[in-house]
Amino acid sequence: MxxxxxxxxxxxxxxxxxxxxxxxxxxxxxxxxxxxxxxxxxxxxxxxxxxxxxxxxxxxxxxxxxxxxxxxxxxxxxxxxxxxxxxxxxxxxxxxxxxEQYDGLDPLLQQIREGSLTGQPLLDTLEATVVAGRQPSxxxxxxxxxxxxxxxxxxxxxxxxxxxxxxxxxxxxxxxxxxxxSRALRPTAIGLDLGLDPVTVASDGQTDRFYAPTPLPVVRPQDLSPAAWHLYQQLVYASGRQDAEAVIGGLVHGARVVFAERLTHQGMTPRFVHGGRDQAIHDYHFSWLPQYLNAARIPFQRVDPAGTSIECHCCRDSDRHNRVGTGAVFNCRKCGHQGNAHVNAARNVRRLGLETSSWWTAARSGQRA
Structure with missing residues (x-):
């Protein structure tokens, strides 16, 4: 401990x-x-x-x-x-x-995450839950x-x-x-690409792991009373928290050091900012990630994200005109590499972290700080 x-x-x-x-x-x-x-x-x-x-x-x-x-x-x-x-x-x-809190929230969240409770039955359950009121707990x-x-x-x-x-x-x-x-046999340096969907792609340079958000039923605020809508928002946040903390669990098990993009709100779309806040992803990216890793004594470093999404991790070419494809597709015209854009970014973040991390340099030389 x-x-x-x-x-x-x-x-x-x-x-x-x-x-x-x-x-x-x-x-x-x-x-x-x-x-x-x-x-x-x-x-x-x-x-x-x-x-x-x-x-x-x-x-x-x-x-x-x-x-x-x-x-x-x-x-x-x-x-x-x-x-x-x-x-x-x-x-x-x-x-x-x-x-005090509402009764039955844990099974309700599980049903929502599994997709077994949707449509009008979901709306009715939310309304019944708030009508029953909170109980001491x-x-x-x-x-x-x-x-x-x-x-x-x-x-x-x-x-x-x-x-x-x-x-x-x-x-x-x-x-x-x-x-x-638990601990991986050989914990290593891991680079992260952070986003909404996937929440995170984690790469150790050879193996890449995708952490996707759990899809939830679409519910509109006009379909519910204000109290029931607020409860549904709370459930959405709790589901996102579980998704985010699954990433933390993987990192704690397998990471020796973690690198991620240096995030700011500047340049982020309103969808990313507001959607991330609703789904706990914003808090995970900005706050929980460094705090959890710090508690686990796993070094964490932010790197400059400039170019990590357009540079090819194979040939290091960063001419955006040499990249074809959109969204999650990354194709490099120069070397012919084809792959997932999120994986490409995660591997670039890892490489950049290894190149700039004084901790990693000391650790590799047997002088871990």
């Missing part, structure tokens, strides 16, 4: 309806300004563009009521608390005596118990922060631990 010194900070956007309540919490002194750290390494929200950061005044209570609501000193705030990775979500629910639904990872919630480290655009976020802290359950 390994444990890191720095806890994980999981960030959740607060609902806009809660903004006036946050103003009241600040006005009555329930929230106090967190002083700016003298060093960047002391910043609990490192990597987040927070304009002002607040913590809870000493003695203030924080309660989790259900997947979408928490309470600060009696004031209810909206937050999508179920949008957490599995270990953190389980730790939060198990430590929250006031938590400290055994979280919609998460698969991880074999290797566990977490402990740190209620003394709670932060609320506001961005320059005026939006409010909640940051919860967790201590994640890792216990290895």
């Amino acid at each position: 390994s444990r890191r010194n720095q806890p994980d900070r999981q960030t959740l956007q607060l609902g806009s309806a809660s903004y006036p309540s946050i103003d009241d919490l600040i006005a009555n002194g329930t929230l106090v300004v967190h002083p700016r750290p003298e060093r960047e390494t002391d910043d609990p929200l490192k990597g987040v563009r927070a304009q002002t950061t607040y913590t809870l005044r000493a003695g203030v209570t924080f309660e989790v009521l259900h997947d979408d609501l928490c309470r600060v000193d009696g004031t209810v705030l909206q937050a999508q608390l179920s949008h957490l990775p599995t270990p953190a979500y389980r730790a939060l629910v198990e430590a929250s005596p006031s938590f 400290r055994v979280p639904s919609l998460v698969v118990l991880p074999r290797s990872f566990s977490a402990t919630w740190l209620p003394e480290e709670i932060y609320l922060f506001q961005t320059a655009s005026g939006h409010w976020f909640l940051s919860l802290s967790f201590r994640t631990t890792f216990r290895r359950c």
Whole structure:
């Protein structure tokens, strides 16, 4: 088992309806300004563009009521608390005596993922579930118990922060631990191509593994009441979380070091950004991937994605005019290589990572950092 010194900070956007309540919490002194750290390494929200950061005044209570609501000193705030990775979500629910959730969510999600519940029966089941209401429970639904990872919630480290655009976020802290359950005979360097479909293609340079999203029934918001539609969105996110964490499981088993594209929102299509957020893929790409691997003590490095989708991994030619085909097809006119475009990108990411990684150079020379 390994444990890191720095806890994980999981960030959740607060609902806009809660903004006036946050103003009241600040006005009555329930929230106090967190002083700016003298060093960047002391910043609990490192990597987040927070304009002002607040913590809870000493003695203030924080309660989790259900997947979408928490309470600060009696004031209810909206937050999508179920949008957490599995270990953190389980730790939060198990430590929250006031938590309530709908009954029957696990078999419902399984039926949806299997495709055995669709159409009007699915709509009727969703409506019946919300009509029955939430019940007290400290055994979280919609998460698969991880074999290797566990977490402990740190209620003394709670932060609320506001961005320059005026939006409010909640940051919860967790201590994640890792216990290895299996290991490949020869773990190696793995490059990742990240996307929506497939969620990930992982390549060790010779073998390529595809992780596809689980197809779900098409449901329209106008087909359901607002509460039932919100429940379906929660199920969609939980399904995406399972798909994403399947990738993590494969990496933990077979990777010695992992390389992935350096992602930014710039240049991403609205479909990728919004679809990825709905399906947990956005959180997986940007947050969970480095956090899980860090907990497992597997080095992780981002590489410049420029050219990884157009360069041929066989001949290294990067003239886009030498590539033919669209979508998932990659054909190189120069050397004649034909293959999957996602595999080509994953192998390019791996090669680029090996060429630029100081960790890999040290490891290969027997001086692993």
